[in-house]
Amino acid sequence: MIRTLLALDGTLVRGAMSLVLEAEDDIMVVAELDGGEPVGPVLWTQLPDVAVVDLDLVDDAVATATNPCPLLVLTDPRRAHGLGDLLSTGRTIGILGNNVPPQAVVDGVRRLSRGEPVVDADLVVAALEVDLPPLDGPLTVRETDVLMLTAAGSPVAEVAASLGLRPGTVRNHLTRITRKCGARTRVEAVQVARDAGWI
Structure with a gap:
Protein backbone atom coordinates (compact mmCIF):
# COMPACT_ATOMS: atom_id res chain seq x y z
CA MET A 1 0.00 0.00 0.00
CA VAL A 130 13.38 31.36 -16.44
CA ASP A 131 14.88 30.80 -13.00
CA LEU A 132 18.58 30.79 -13.85
CA PRO A 133 20.53 33.27 -11.72
CA PRO A 134 21.89 36.29 -13.56
CA LEU A 135 25.62 36.27 -14.20
CA ASP A 136 26.35 39.08 -11.75
CA GLY A 137 24.75 37.66 -8.61
CA PRO A 138 23.24 34.69 -6.76
CA LEU A 139 19.59 35.77 -6.99
CA THR A 140 17.25 34.21 -9.52
CA VAL A 141 15.15 36.38 -11.79
CA ARG A 142 12.09 35.82 -9.60
CA GLU A 143 14.02 36.56 -6.40
CA THR A 144 15.30 39.77 -7.96
CA ASP A 145 11.73 40.79 -8.82
CA VAL A 146 10.60 40.08 -5.26
CA LEU A 147 13.50 41.98 -3.71
CA MET A 148 13.10 45.00 -6.00
CA LEU A 149 9.43 45.34 -5.07
CA THR A 150 10.31 44.87 -1.39
CA ALA A 151 13.03 47.50 -1.68
CA ALA A 152 10.42 49.88 -3.10
CA GLY A 153 8.44 49.47 0.10
CA SER A 154 5.75 47.07 -1.09
CA PRO A 155 4.42 44.77 1.68
CA VAL A 156 4.26 41.02 1.09
CA ALA A 157 0.62 41.10 -0.02
CA GLU A 158 1.32 43.73 -2.69
CA VAL A 159 4.43 41.89 -3.93
CA ALA A 160 2.37 38.72 -4.21
CA ALA A 161 -0.41 40.48 -6.14
CA SER A 162 2.06 42.19 -8.49
CA LEU A 163 3.84 38.95 -9.37
CA GLY A 164 0.84 36.63 -9.35
CA LEU A 165 2.15 34.69 -6.35
CA ARG A 166 0.74 33.61 -3.00
CA PRO A 167 1.93 35.63 0.04
CA GLY A 168 3.48 32.46 1.50
CA THR A 169 5.51 31.99 -1.66
CA VAL A 170 6.78 35.57 -1.43
CA ARG A 171 7.79 35.01 2.19
CA ASN A 172 9.65 31.84 1.16
CA HIS A 173 11.47 33.81 -1.55
CA LEU A 174 12.40 36.50 0.98
CA THR A 175 13.77 33.89 3.37
CA ARG A 176 16.00 32.47 0.60
CA ILE A 177 17.03 35.96 -0.51
CA THR A 178 18.02 36.93 3.02
CA ARG A 179 20.09 33.75 3.35
CA LYS A 180 21.78 34.22 -0.03
CA CYS A 181 22.66 37.80 0.87
CA GLY A 182 24.15 36.71 4.19
CA ALA A 183 21.77 39.12 5.88
CA ARG A 184 19.72 38.92 9.07
CA THR A 185 16.71 40.95 7.94
CA ARG A 186 14.95 41.89 4.70
CA VAL A 187 16.12 45.49 5.09
CA GLU A 188 19.70 44.33 5.42
CA ALA A 189 19.25 42.02 2.41
CA VAL A 190 18.06 44.97 0.31
CA GLN A 191 21.13 46.97 1.33
CA VAL A 192 23.51 44.10 0.59
CA ALA A 193 21.92 43.52 -2.82
CA ARG A 194 22.08 47.23 -3.67
CA ASP A 195 25.71 47.52 -2.60
CA ALA A 196 26.56 44.48 -4.72
CA GLY A 197 24.67 45.80 -7.74
CA TRP A 198 22.21 42.87 -7.84
CA ILE A 199 19.20 45.22 -7.83
Whole structure:
Protein backbone atom coordinates (compact mmCIF):
# COMPACT_ATOMS: atom_id res chain seq x y z
CA MET A 1 0.00 0.00 0.00
CA ILE A 2 1.40 3.40 -1.02
CA ARG A 3 0.82 5.84 1.84
CA THR A 4 0.15 9.23 0.25
CA LEU A 5 -0.11 12.73 1.66
CA LEU A 6 -2.09 15.40 -0.22
CA ALA A 7 -1.25 19.08 0.25
CA LEU A 8 -3.32 20.90 -2.33
CA ASP A 9 -5.00 24.30 -2.30
CA GLY A 10 -8.74 24.18 -2.73
CA THR A 11 -11.11 21.85 -0.91
CA LEU A 12 -12.84 20.73 -4.10
CA VAL A 13 -9.62 19.89 -5.96
CA ARG A 14 -8.08 18.17 -2.95
CA GLY A 15 -11.24 16.19 -2.23
CA ALA A 16 -11.56 15.05 -5.84
CA MET A 17 -7.93 13.95 -5.99
CA SER A 18 -8.31 12.11 -2.69
CA LEU A 19 -11.28 10.17 -4.08
CA VAL A 20 -9.35 9.29 -7.25
CA LEU A 21 -6.35 8.03 -5.28
CA GLU A 22 -8.40 6.16 -2.68
CA ALA A 23 -10.23 4.33 -5.47
CA GLU A 24 -6.96 2.58 -6.32
CA ASP A 25 -6.31 -0.73 -4.58
CA ASP A 26 -2.67 0.06 -3.86
CA ILE A 27 -2.91 3.70 -2.67
CA MET A 28 -4.07 5.08 0.69
CA VAL A 29 -4.37 8.81 1.49
CA VAL A 30 -3.05 9.26 5.04
CA ALA A 31 -3.40 13.05 5.32
CA GLU A 32 -4.96 16.00 3.50
CA LEU A 33 -3.69 19.55 4.03
CA ASP A 34 -4.71 22.93 2.65
CA GLY A 35 -2.75 26.13 2.17
CA GLY A 36 -3.08 27.15 5.81
CA GLU A 37 -1.33 24.12 7.26
CA PRO A 38 2.46 23.54 7.28
CA VAL A 39 3.42 20.40 5.38
CA GLY A 40 6.81 19.68 6.97
CA PRO A 41 5.63 18.47 10.41
CA VAL A 42 3.02 16.17 8.87
CA LEU A 43 5.68 14.48 6.74
CA TRP A 44 7.23 13.33 10.00
CA THR A 45 4.06 12.39 11.86
CA GLN A 46 2.40 10.49 8.99
CA LEU A 47 5.57 9.21 7.22
CA PRO A 48 3.95 8.94 3.77
CA ASP A 49 5.63 7.07 0.93
CA VAL A 50 4.82 9.93 -1.46
CA ALA A 51 3.55 13.48 -0.94
CA VAL A 52 1.51 15.21 -3.65
CA VAL A 53 2.05 18.93 -3.07
CA ASP A 54 1.12 22.23 -4.74
CA LEU A 55 4.31 24.13 -5.60
CA ASP A 56 3.06 27.11 -3.58
CA LEU A 57 2.91 24.95 -0.44
CA VAL A 58 6.52 23.77 -0.69
CA ASP A 59 8.41 25.93 1.80
CA ASP A 60 12.04 25.60 2.90
CA ALA A 61 11.11 23.09 5.62
CA VAL A 62 9.59 20.78 3.02
CA ALA A 63 12.19 21.31 0.30
CA THR A 64 15.16 20.63 2.57
CA ALA A 65 13.63 18.09 4.98
CA THR A 66 15.78 15.02 5.59
CA ASN A 67 12.64 12.88 5.47
CA PRO A 68 13.25 10.85 2.29
CA CYS A 69 9.61 10.95 1.17
CA PRO A 70 9.50 11.79 -2.57
CA LEU A 71 7.48 14.85 -3.57
CA LEU A 72 5.13 14.92 -6.54
CA VAL A 73 4.92 18.66 -7.16
CA LEU A 74 1.99 20.08 -9.12
CA THR A 75 2.23 23.55 -10.62
CA ASP A 76 0.62 25.84 -13.14
CA PRO A 77 2.81 25.60 -16.25
CA ARG A 78 2.85 29.40 -16.44
CA ARG A 79 4.57 29.50 -13.06
CA ALA A 80 7.29 26.95 -13.67
CA HIS A 81 9.88 29.54 -12.66
CA GLY A 82 9.24 28.57 -9.03
CA LEU A 83 10.73 25.11 -9.61
CA GLY A 84 14.31 26.28 -10.03
CA ASP A 85 15.34 26.27 -6.37
CA LEU A 86 13.39 23.09 -5.68
CA LEU A 87 15.19 21.18 -8.43
CA SER A 88 18.53 22.01 -6.82
CA THR A 89 17.73 20.54 -3.38
CA GLY A 90 18.68 16.97 -4.24
CA ARG A 91 15.32 15.59 -3.08
CA THR A 92 13.50 12.93 -5.09
CA ILE A 93 10.97 15.10 -6.87
CA GLY A 94 8.35 14.46 -9.53
CA ILE A 95 6.95 17.39 -11.48
CA LEU A 96 3.60 17.61 -13.24
CA GLY A 97 1.41 20.44 -14.46
CA ASN A 98 -1.71 20.93 -12.37
CA ASN A 99 -3.77 20.56 -15.54
CA VAL A 100 -2.85 16.90 -16.14
CA PRO A 101 -5.54 14.18 -16.04
CA PRO A 102 -6.05 12.63 -12.58
CA GLN A 103 -4.68 9.32 -13.85
CA ALA A 104 -1.34 11.02 -14.51
CA VAL A 105 -1.14 11.85 -10.79
CA VAL A 106 -2.03 8.28 -9.89
CA ASP A 107 0.70 6.99 -12.21
CA GLY A 108 3.12 9.57 -10.81
CA VAL A 109 2.50 8.41 -7.25
CA ARG A 110 3.17 4.80 -8.22
CA ARG A 111 6.31 5.64 -10.17
CA LEU A 112 7.78 7.81 -7.40
CA SER A 113 7.07 5.09 -4.84
CA ARG A 114 9.20 2.75 -6.98
CA GLY A 115 11.98 5.31 -7.27
CA GLU A 116 11.25 6.05 -10.93
CA PRO A 117 11.42 9.60 -12.36
CA VAL A 118 8.25 11.58 -12.96
CA VAL A 119 9.01 14.63 -15.06
CA ASP A 120 7.06 16.95 -17.31
CA ALA A 121 9.97 17.91 -19.58
CA ASP A 122 8.34 21.16 -20.71
CA LEU A 123 7.95 22.33 -17.11
CA VAL A 124 11.57 21.56 -16.27
CA VAL A 125 12.88 23.40 -19.32
CA ALA A 126 10.72 26.40 -18.47
CA ALA A 127 11.91 26.35 -14.86
CA LEU A 128 15.58 26.20 -15.76
CA GLU A 129 15.32 28.83 -18.48
CA VAL A 130 13.38 31.36 -16.44
CA ASP A 131 14.88 30.80 -13.00
CA LEU A 132 18.58 30.79 -13.85
CA PRO A 133 20.53 33.27 -11.72
CA PRO A 134 21.89 36.29 -13.56
CA LEU A 135 25.62 36.27 -14.20
CA ASP A 136 26.35 39.08 -11.75
CA GLY A 137 24.75 37.66 -8.61
CA PRO A 138 23.24 34.69 -6.76
CA LEU A 139 19.59 35.77 -6.99
CA THR A 140 17.25 34.21 -9.52
CA VAL A 141 15.15 36.38 -11.79
CA ARG A 142 12.09 35.82 -9.60
CA GLU A 143 14.02 36.56 -6.40
CA THR A 144 15.30 39.77 -7.96
CA ASP A 145 11.73 40.79 -8.82
CA VAL A 146 10.60 40.08 -5.26
CA LEU A 147 13.50 41.98 -3.71
CA MET A 148 13.10 45.00 -6.00
CA LEU A 149 9.43 45.34 -5.07
CA THR A 150 10.31 44.87 -1.39
CA ALA A 151 13.03 47.50 -1.68
CA ALA A 152 10.42 49.88 -3.10
CA GLY A 153 8.44 49.47 0.10
CA SER A 154 5.75 47.07 -1.09
CA PRO A 155 4.42 44.77 1.68
CA VAL A 156 4.26 41.02 1.09
CA ALA A 157 0.62 41.10 -0.02
CA GLU A 158 1.32 43.73 -2.69
CA VAL A 159 4.43 41.89 -3.93
CA ALA A 160 2.37 38.72 -4.21
CA ALA A 161 -0.41 40.48 -6.14
CA SER A 162 2.06 42.19 -8.49
CA LEU A 163 3.84 38.95 -9.37
CA GLY A 164 0.84 36.63 -9.35
CA LEU A 165 2.15 34.69 -6.35
CA ARG A 166 0.74 33.61 -3.00
CA PRO A 167 1.93 35.63 0.04
CA GLY A 168 3.48 32.46 1.50
CA THR A 169 5.51 31.99 -1.66
CA VAL A 170 6.78 35.57 -1.43
CA ARG A 171 7.79 35.01 2.19
CA ASN A 172 9.65 31.84 1.16
CA HIS A 173 11.47 33.81 -1.55
CA LEU A 174 12.40 36.50 0.98
CA THR A 175 13.77 33.89 3.37
CA ARG A 176 16.00 32.47 0.60
CA ILE A 177 17.03 35.96 -0.51
CA THR A 178 18.02 36.93 3.02
CA ARG A 179 20.09 33.75 3.35
CA LYS A 180 21.78 34.22 -0.03
CA CYS A 181 22.66 37.80 0.87
CA GLY A 182 24.15 36.71 4.19
CA ALA A 183 21.77 39.12 5.88
CA ARG A 184 19.72 38.92 9.07
CA THR A 185 16.71 40.95 7.94
CA ARG A 186 14.95 41.89 4.70
CA VAL A 187 16.12 45.49 5.09
CA GLU A 188 19.70 44.33 5.42
CA ALA A 189 19.25 42.02 2.41
CA VAL A 190 18.06 44.97 0.31
CA GLN A 191 21.13 46.97 1.33
CA VAL A 192 23.51 44.10 0.59
CA ALA A 193 21.92 43.52 -2.82
CA ARG A 194 22.08 47.23 -3.67
CA ASP A 195 25.71 47.52 -2.60
CA ALA A 196 26.56 44.48 -4.72
CA GLY A 197 24.67 45.80 -7.74
CA TRP A 198 22.21 42.87 -7.84
CA ILE A 199 19.20 45.22 -7.83
